[in-house]
Amino acid sequence: MDDLLDDFLLETADTLPTAEAELVAWEADPSRRASLDAVFRCLHTVKSASGFLHLHRIEALADAAESRLARLRETPEACTPEMVGLLLQALDRIRDTVGHLELLGVEPADDHRALIAALSQVEAAPPPREERRLPHSPMRAASAEAPPPEPAKPERSVRVNLDVLDGLADSIEDLVRTRDQMLELLPTLRDGALRAPLQRLSVITGELQDGVVRARLQPVGAAWRALPRTVRDLSQALGKKVELVLDGGSDAVDREVVDSLKDSMAHLVRNSLDHGLEWPDERRAAGKSERGLIHISAWLEDGALAVRIVDDGRGLDANAIRETAAARGWLTPAEAAAMTDAQAHRLIFVPGFSTRAQATAVSGRGVGLDVVRSAAERMSGRVTVRSTLGEGTAITVRLPLVRPAALADTRKGEPELQVPPLRRVLLVEENAFFRHMMAPLLTAAGYDVTAAASADEAWRLHAEGSDFDVVVSDLDGTGPGFARRLKEESRWSAALSVALTDLPVGRVPVTDHFARVVRKSDRAGLIDALASSFHAPVQAPAPGQAA
Amino acid sequence: MRTCLIVDDSRVIRRVARRILEALDFQVEEASDGAEAMALCRDRLPDAVLLDWNMPVMDGLEFLHALRREPGGERPIVVLCTTRNEPEHIAAALAAGANEYIMKPFDGDIIEAKFAEAGLPFGRTA
Structure with a gap:
């Protein structure tokens, strides 16, 4: 019977999330009868199949939930958030039991008597009508536009250990x-x-x-299958009204990318709900609809996957961020003040950053958005933010379509690129944020790093007699003048000169003064540029020969 | 050889039913919803149909109505598979031309008995 059990595990892994999503969608919009029918069908399938397999605990739970649903179909107006909560709980328990079953081959001992009793309870006299309407029916689920997930087709599939x-x-x-x-x-x-x-x-x-x-491919949407439920539970707990809209998600990417995205999406949604969206009265006062909007979309772009989560909440307060950064001692008040809003916004991804004095129960636990960024970076992806105060915030995660390890594997046969023993690097970068980001990065990569905040500071080092093998300088800030002087008039003309830029590399004016041009955001690119330059030594022009 | 069509959206249940029916010497075909089942029936009418109620696309009752309107569609023995939560389905199915109904989970003895009751000749020694 083992292959039957495998089939059952496979089928429920598909059925339960569908049931959950449809239940949440129906709660948000009770006119969606088809959603209720779909939940019923899912529970019915679980119940029938578990009956054949003698999985009586699952059968009993599914049976109780199905019976409750049958009554709900008769009198949908009698539904309360508590009732939906009980049904969701039943789905959770079934999932837990199935998990236990998958791991150990038997059902756990818990017979869920209390939950089954609660589900089976005949409704008390219905509360007054206005209370019976769901008090903060939280959201319209994604499937409002998209058709509900396809029911399991009899496709031939098997589970494989990754x-x-x-x-x-x-x-x-x-x-x-x-x-x-x-x-x-x-x-x-x-x-x-x-x-x-x-x-x-x-x-x-x-x-x-x-x-x-x-x-290994999976639709991107698998990463946010659980979000409607998360949003429902959180918005009810917080008393905020939210509409969650999910767009796209059918593009197939490597399942490791989906897995990486799963946690990040949950984190970002919690963050939007907790910090981004205002309280209903605040929103009213700001002339917004009481109901906040969280919009998640995914698309393919330049061979990468982009997933964006947008909320129409209060937006990032750049001044508050500047103050926090200064208070943390990351920047001097002057440096903080000199940052553009966009630069300040990026600080929200720095570990240890939080503008709220106290973490809330929802997105709290002292975990900041840095986990989202580091998760993306582990996959060679990146995270960007755009925000307008009072209007909302958009955070975009871009990830490669396949796991980076797969790409690394293809390089396994090549000789390792080794950093020769301690190269001296001078980093000339006026922007404190990038200076602070890159100096430790280069140190970690095995370089001896000296940072200078301006061209003047660099020339002071020159005058003091310091020498470097590499000069990394900011093309946009420090300017090409620095590089010209470096190559034509300085003792450092033989050093490898690397330019950092905010511009797309293709739009950087070509100049002989730089051996390499690297985008500031491309940290791996910087390390690669240095490592490969030393691997294949750059022919530095002799002094006076440079154009 | 006798033929039986299993119509159920659950792959697990189709598989259980297939084992039972093959042990009873049926040649088995499967469909995961009513529309798929209808297409198979237009291709070749089975001797018997084991029919689930709750299915996407076309449910058991819709399938039954459609089948009985087909030329020769009155011939197959249709047994509705149901659970004790669905008494109203049993009534509706019988009214729509189902021959019998059985409760999930079922086994070979029950199926054989119901098919016999519905008039399907035994074919084990065919």
Whole structure:
């Protein structure tokens, strides 16, 4: 019966989230009868299937929830948030029981008697009509526009341990490399008989590579399947009114990307609800609708996945952020004051940053948005923010479509790029934020870093007799003049000169004064540029020869 | 060989039912909703249909109505699979031309007995 149990686990893994999403969608809009029917159908399926498998605890829970739903279908107006809460709880318990079952092969001992009793209780006399309406029916679920998730089609599928899949992917990468070696040898072979089988091998290898990538794909929307429920529970707990709109999400990306996104989305939504959206009376006073909006959308862009969460809440207060940064001792008050609003906004991703004196129960726990950024960076992605005070905030997470480890694997065969023992780096960057970000980064990468906040400061070091192997300078701030003087008139002309810029690299005016141009946001790019420059030594122009 | 069509949106239940029916020497086909089942029936009418009620796209009752309107559609023995929470479904299904109903979870003995009651000849030694 084991394969039946596997089927059951697979089926419930699909059914339960659907039931949850539809239940929340129905609560938000009780006119959506189809949602209620879908919840009913899901519970019915779970109940029937668990009955066949003699999973009596799951069967009993599903049965109680299904019976309650059957009565709800008769009198939907009698529904209360507490009732929906009980049903959601039943779904949770079923999921927990199934999890236990999957892990240990048996149902846990808990028979859920209290919950089943609560579900089975005949309604008390209905409360007065106005209370019976859901007090803060929290949101319109995504599926208001999108059709509800497709019911499980009898597609052929099987669960595979990710480690197995990764091992397979590694083997295939090795195979690809071997094939490439053979293809390189092909012209030197005198025996033409190898040509045809080798070409076939090449094609098959490509198919394998493609197959293993596709085996790991999941729709992006899987990352926010749980969000309607999160928003429902939180908005009720907080007493804020929220509409959650979900757009897109059908693009398929590697499941590791989806997993990474899952936690970040939950974090960002909690953050929006807790800090971004105002209280209903505040919103009214600001001339906004009482109901806040959280809009999540996903799209593909330049070969990457972009996911944006927008709220129409109070927006980021750049001045409050500046004050916090100064109070934390990260910046001098003058440096803080010199920041643009956009620069200040980025500080919300710095570890330890929080403008609220006290963390709330909701997004509290002292965890800041830095976890979102570090999660993205672990995947070689990045996070950006745009915000207008009083109007709202948009945070965009951009991630590659496949796991970075897969990309790293393809480089495994290449010689390691090693940083030679302690290169001396001078970092000339006027912007304190970037200076503080890059100096420790370069130190961590094994360089001996000296930071200068201005060209003047750099020239003071020059006058004092300091020497450097690398000069990294800010093209936009310090200016090309610094680089010209560096190359043409200074003792440092032989140093590797790297420019940092905010501009897209393609739009940087070409100049001989820089061996490399790197975008400020591209931290990995900076490290790569230095490492590869030293790996293949740059021919520095002799003094006086530079253009 | 006798043929039976299983119509259920749950893959688990289709699989359980297939095992039971194959042990009873049925040739089995599966559909995950009423519309799919209808398409299969237009292709070739089965001797028997094991029909779930709650399905997306086209539910059991809609399927039953559609089947009975088909040429020859009165012939297949249709057994509704239901649970004790759905007495009204049983009544509606019988009114729409279902031959019998059984409660989930069912087993081979129950199916065999119900098929026999509904007039399907035994075919084990065919």
